[in-house]
Amino acid sequence: MKQATINKILMYSLITVCAVWLIIPFTMAVLWSLVDPVEPWTADKLLPPVMSTYRWAYMWENSSLRPALFNSYVLAPSAAIVTLLLASPTAYALGRIQFPGREVAKLITLLPLVVPGFVTAIFFSSIIFQLGLHAWRFGAILFAHSVILMPYAIRIMTVSFEQVRQDHIDAARDLGATTIERWKVAYMPALKPGIMAALLIVFIQSIEEFAIAFIVGSPSFVTVPTLLFSTLGQDFVRPNAAVLALILIVPNVIMMLILERLLKSANPSLSSGKG
Amino acid sequence: MTAKKWITVLALLAPGVGLIAVMIGTVIYMAVAQSLGYYSLMGESEFSFEFWDKMLGRKAYYKSVRFSIYIGFFSALFSVALAYPLAIWLRKPFNGSLLIGAVLKAPLLVPGLVAAFLFINVISYNGILNQFMQWIGFWDAPHRLQNDRNGYGILVLQTWKNMPFALLLLTGAVQSISDDVLDAARDLGAGTMARFRKIIAPLTISSMQAALVIIFIGAVADFSFQVIAGPTNRQSLAQFMVFFKDSGRWHDAAVVGVTLMAVALIGSALLAFATRIILKGGRIK
Numbered sequence: 001m002k003q004a005t006i007n008k009i010l011m012y013s014l015i016t017v018c019a020v021w022l023i024i025p026f027t028m029a030v031l032w033s034l035v036d037p038v039e040p041w042t043a044d045k046l047l048p049p050v051m052s053t054y055r056w057a058y059m060w061e062n063s064s065l066r067p068a069l070f071n072s073y074v075l076a077p078s079a080a081i082v083t084l085l086l087a088s089p090t091a092y093a094l095g096r097i098q099f100p101g102r103e104v105a106k107l108i109t110l111l112p113l114v115v116p117g118f119v120t121a122i123f124f125s126s127i128i129f130q131l132g133l134h135a136w137r138f139g140a141i142l143f144a145h146s147v148i149l150m151p152y153a154i155r156i157m158t159v160s161f162e163q164v165r166q167d168h169i170d171a172a173r174d175l176g177a178t179t180i181e182r183w184k185v186a187y188m189p190a191l192k193p194g195i196m197a198a199l200l201i202v203f204i205q206s207i208e209e210f211a212i213a214f215i216v217g218s219p220s221f222v223t224v225p226t227l228l229f230s231t232l233g234q235d236f237v238r239p240n241a242a243v244l245a246l247i248l249i250v251p252n253v254i255m256m257l258i259l260e261r262l263l264k265s266a267n268p269s270l271s272s273g274k275g
Numbered sequence: 276m277t278a279k280k281w282i283t284v285l286a287l288l289a290p291g292v293g294l295i296a297v298m299i300g301t302v303i304y305m306a307v308a309q310s311l312g313y314y315s316l317m318g319e320s321e322f323s324f325e326f327w328d329k330m331l332g333r334k335a336y337y338k339s340v341r342f343s344i345y346i347g348f349f350s351a352l353f354s355v356a357l358a359y360p361l362a363i364w365l366r367k368p369f370n371g372s373l374l375i376g377a378v379l380k381a382p383l384l385v386p387g388l389v390a391a392f393l394f395i396n397v398i399s400y401n402g403i404l405n406q407f408m409q410w411i412g413f414w415d416a417p418h419r420l421q422n423d424r425n426g427y428g429i430l431v432l433q434t435w436k437n438m439p440f441a442l443l444l445l446t447g448a449v450q451s452i453s454d455d456v457l458d459a460a461r462d463l464g465a466g467t468m469a470r471f472r473k474i475i476a477p478l479t480i481s482s483m484q485a486a487l488v489i490i491f492i493g494a495v496a497d498f499s500f501q502v503i504a505g506p507t508n509r510q511s512l513a514q515f516m517v518f519f520k521d522s523g524r525w526h527d528a529a530v531v532g533v534t535l536m537a538v539a540l541i542g543s544a545l546l547a548f549a550t551r552i553i554l555k556g557g558r559i560k
Contacts, residue, residue: 010364011371018378021435025393028403032396043401090291099276099284105292111299113489116496116539118513119532122520123305124298129316130305147298154291208386210499215517228388232503238396245389256384 032242055239063240068227069247075138075213075223076206079145080199086146087153087198094154095161109155112148120148121215128216137221144212149205153198160194193262200259204252224248306536309529316525326526330534335510340534343512346426347495347542350433351487357434358441358486362449363475376446380439387436391503394432395421421504428504433494441486448482449475476554484550488543495539512538 035041036050059065093099094106112120124144128134168186177185210225217226228244231237276284308314312323330336361379365372382390398404398420405417421428452475460470476483498513505511510518512535519528 004369007364007369007371011375014375015378018375018381022378022381024403025397028396029393043406086290086294088291089287089289093284093287097280097284097287099280105288108292108296111295114492114539114543115299115302116492116513116535118496118498118516119306119535120299120302122516122528122532123302123309125520126305126309126314126316126525127301130314144298147294150291150295208388210386210388215520225386225388228392229499229502232388232392232395241392242396245392248386249384249389252384252386 029242029245032239033246035239037239055243059240059243063231064222064227065224065244065247068222068224071138071221072207072223072225075142075145076203078142079149079206080202082142082146083149083153083202084157084195084198087150087157091154091157092161095158096164106158109151111151113151117148117211118215120144121211124212125216137217140216141212141221144216145202145206145209148209148212149202152201152205156194156198156201157191160191163194164190196262197259200255200262204255204259208248208252303536306529306532309526310533312526314525317523326530330527330530335515336531336534339510339512339515339531340538342426342509343495343497343535344538344542346429346433346497346501346511347491347538348546349430350437350494351491351546353430353434354437354441354490355445355483355486357438358445359471359483361442362445363471365446366449366452379442382435383439383443385436388499388503390432390436391500394428394435395504398428422507424506424508426501426506426509429497429500432500432504433490433497437490437493441490444482444486445479448479452478472554480550480554484547487546487550491542491546492539495542496535 031048031051032041033055034051034053035048036052036054039049041048090105090109094102094109121144124140125134128136128140133140164187168190169182172182172186208225209223210229213221213223214226214229217223224244224247228241228248231241231244305314310326312326313320365376385393396402400417400419400421402420404420405414408414409417456474456478457470460474465473496513497511498517501511501514505514512531516528516531516535519525519531
């Protein structure tokens with residue numbers, strides 16, 4: 001059999017598997033979110049007998065969805081900006097300065113990924129208790145998110161700083177550009193995709209982060225993931241959980257698509273318009 | 276390097292690497308210190324092995340350690356084992372390979388909790404899987420698949436969520452192997468398995484180790500999948516730790532936390548070491 005035929009067979013079988021893997025679960029979630037309480041969706045019916053947006057309106061009016069959305073969507077952009085601000089100086093040092101111990105410093109940046117999330121969450125909350133800062137939940141979660149998500153921002157920004165071309169900086173200097181002007185014309189065009197990618201990846205990770213929001217935020221500070229978790233617990237109501245699951249995933253997909261485009265354009269010569 | 280340059284470098288590193296080192300260092304220190312009786316939130320703080328002694332006498336503790344290692348190991352193994360053939364298949368672009376890559380990586384976009392919800396939706400007692408199995412006549416009555424005793428559900432979930440990550444790492448590594456090397460092996464009579472064992476695996480060992488270790492650490496410390504879809508008669512280490520913390524038993528939580536860190540560290544090192552040892556035999560000398 002030819003390689004092309006094998007590829008075709010493999011591709012069709014894989015697409016079938018993936019359709020089953022992705023389309024069925026998501027279709028089920030959408031259908032469950034549309035089940036009207038007037039008539040339940042029982043096992044003998046292929047589709048919900050009555051469909052409406054009642055559950056969406058119900059969750060909006062009667063659950064903690066509004067504060068959860070507010071908290072999540074204030075926390076995530078704040079974490080993205082704080083993380084970027086904290087990560088950039090380190091990324092500059094790692095990307096553009098040769099110094100002894102650079103590899104060790106790079107390894108240390110990976111620490112938050114190596115220590116299990118729940119260990120960080122629990123003992124970070126213990127530190128907060130010891131310091132008497134447990135009432136300041138938003139600030140504590142923002143700080144913790146900024147630190148645990150910093151490896152992503154440092155990594156992306158380090159690569160971006162490495163890609164800034166020295167001849168562009170030198171040319172700007174030779175033409176009499178001041179430090180700020182050099183940053184504007186030589187650094188920023190190459191850094192822009194990296195900055196956007198770092199902001200987006202931290203935003204996405206912060207939106208879906210569960211361990212710290214759950215441990216440090218409980219019981220008063222709710223985010224969309226902690227609300228979804230509580231909906232999946234003892235008071236499990238499938239249609240309500242479906243609404244929350246969809247609310248959590250839709251922005252993720254949109255932002256990941258933007259991220260993919262950004263990462264594709266993360267070429268300094270393209271972004272600076274110079275070959 | 277001059278003193279001035281050193282000061283500049285340290286000042287630049289302080290808000291990033293410095294903050295990470297201080298926070299994670301303090302977290303690790305706090306976990307170890309609390310497991311040894313210090314920093315008590317209620318009662319006296321003094322050095323003691325009492326909490327370790329008591330914990331080491333609990334059957335539930337060993338059960339939890341074994342269960343977490345089991346989930347961590349098999350999640351890493353299944354994810355990498357599934358990702359390898361796909362990465363090799365997608366090495367050279369062909370019509371539709373971009374679409375396949377995108378579909379395969381889609382679970383990366385799905386937050387863990389949503390994945391768990393989608394999964395229990397499909398496997399629930401009256402869910403579509405049970406309905407389908409009855410419809411094709413494979414089963415007479417619905418089976419109870421959710422919260423299965425052996426944690427197979429969690430392994431499926433972990434593999435679904437982590438395989439795309441392994442694929443991402445392995446695709447890059449496999450694509451960097453030059454055609455000349457593979458063609459030379461083929462000309463010398465190496466079959467598909469021999470090419471994998473002697474060329475592809477040794478040349479992609481770093482990515483394989485990275486994938487195995489990162490997936491292992493994530494899965495060994497799993498909490499949400501276990502609580503939602505895991506067996507009710509066993510607890511993962513993270514679940515056990517949260518249980519103690521919620522009961523106000525911080526020192527016990529710390530003992531479990533230190534154990535979890537040790538399991539993650541030792542397990543990762545062993546996995547990385549075992550991968551190297553296993554593949555060493557297949558190396559071209």
